[in-house]
Amino acid sequence: MAYEIKREGKEVFGDFKPELIPDECGGDIDDYEEALHVLMKFVGSMSSALEQVSGRGANAIVYQAGKRMGHEAGKMVEKTDDLEKAMQELSEILGAEFYFDMWKPAGQEGYTIEKGDETVVKLIFRDCVVRQTLRRTGLPQKGPLCYLLYGYTVGAVEEVMDIRGKLDIDHVGPNACLKTLTIKWSGK
Amino acid sequence: MVEIEIDENACVGCGSCVDDCPNDVYEMDEAKNKTKVVNADDCMACLSCHEICPAEAMEHKNIHVAKRLYIDRKVNDVLNKII
Numbered sequence: 208m209a210y211e212i213k214r215e216g217k218e219v220f221g222d223f224k225p226e227l228i229p230d231e232c233g234g235d236i237d238d239y240e241e242a243l244h245v246l247m248k249f250v251g252s253m254s255s256a257l258e259q260v261s262g263r264g265a266n267a268i269v270y271q272a273g274k275r276m277g278h279e280a281g282k283m284v285e286k287t288d289d290l291e292k293a294m295q296e297l298s299e300i301l302g303a304e305f306y307f308d309m310w311k312p313a314g315q316e317g318y319t320i321e322k323g324d325e326t327v328v329k330l331i332f333r334d335c336v337v338r339q340t341l342r343r344t345g346l347p348q349k350g351p352l353c354y355l356l357y358g359y360t361v362g363a364v365e366e367v368m369d370i371r372g373k374l375d376i377d378h379v380g381p382n383a384c385l386k387t388l389t390i391k392w393s394g395k
Numbered sequence: 396m397v398e399i400e401i402d403e404n405a406c407v408g409c410g411s412c413v414d415d416c417p418n419d420v421y422e423m424d425e426a427k428n429k430t431k432v433v434n435a436d437d438c439m440a441c442l443s444c445h446e447i448c449p450a451e452a453m454e455h456k457n458i459h460v461a462k463r464l465y466i467d468r469k470v471n472d473v474l475n476k477i478i
């Protein structure tokens with residue numbers, strides 16, 4: 208027998224088997240937003256604890272975790288060695304939570320720079336759920352959580368293009384962050 | 396196209412925005428001891444200059460404003476009660 212805590216709003220009751228996805232889960236969009244905030248707070252605390260315990264090693268651990276996730280996500284889209292198409296697919300993988308564009312200074316001709324067997328492209332991340340989490344929890348940018356996204360992006364690009372990749376942070380700000388993606392063709 | 400406006404009455408001429416901007420958008424106007432926008436085309440709207448400016452002297456117009464759910468007061472009130 209459960210003691211029922213009084214709350215506003217209606218809960219959903221119905222029959223449920225493990226293999227079924229319920230038609231309705233209950234709650235409105237505000238509930239989900241609150242849940243997201245709690246999750247952000249937890250993840251933020253976890254990230255700062257990880258940094259306290261493992262120091263700079265935390266970045267490497269989280270980067271690897273992100274990269275593995277990125278490789279898995281990259282398997283769901285078509286392989287290509289066309290950079291523009293790969294970026295399009297990457298934006299589908301990263302979704303609206305990580306809204307990014309390719310970026311170049313006004314004086315530079317194209318978005319890519321060729322350096323020997325490497326292609327370099329700058330990416331500007333405009334919306335980022337990691338940035339939101341960090342700012343929500345008062346943590347600085349460029350920490351372990353950012354490395355989760357770097358790993359994820361690199362993993363996804365490596366999988367989609369079948370290359371070796373690297374992502375460096377150029378600059379972080381409260382409204383956008385600039386990163387340099389380096390594609391090593393010889394890593395194919 | 397990004398437009399940047401500097402409130403010259405507010406700017407204290409510290410030069411922090413000049414040092415902070417990675418794309419050399421600002422330069423100091425030595426005669427006036429104020430910052431000036433010299434390269435708005437290269438502004439990527441990161442807004443780190445807004446964060447560093449002690450005088451809140453600049454305004455960026457026509458930019459993509461990142462989603463900021465964490466600022467929602469109602470949500471934060473609820474959270475503060477829980478955590």
Ligand code: SF4
Pocket residue numbers: 380415416417418419420421437438439440441442443444445455
């Ligand atoms: S928003 Fe970023 S790129 Fe634009 S002027 Fe400020 S620091 Fe420079």
Ligand code: SF4
Pocket residue numbers: 401405406407408409410411412413429430447448449450451452453
């Ligand atoms: S940071 Fe602000 S106060 Fe300092 S020079 Fe730039 S605009 Fe002026």
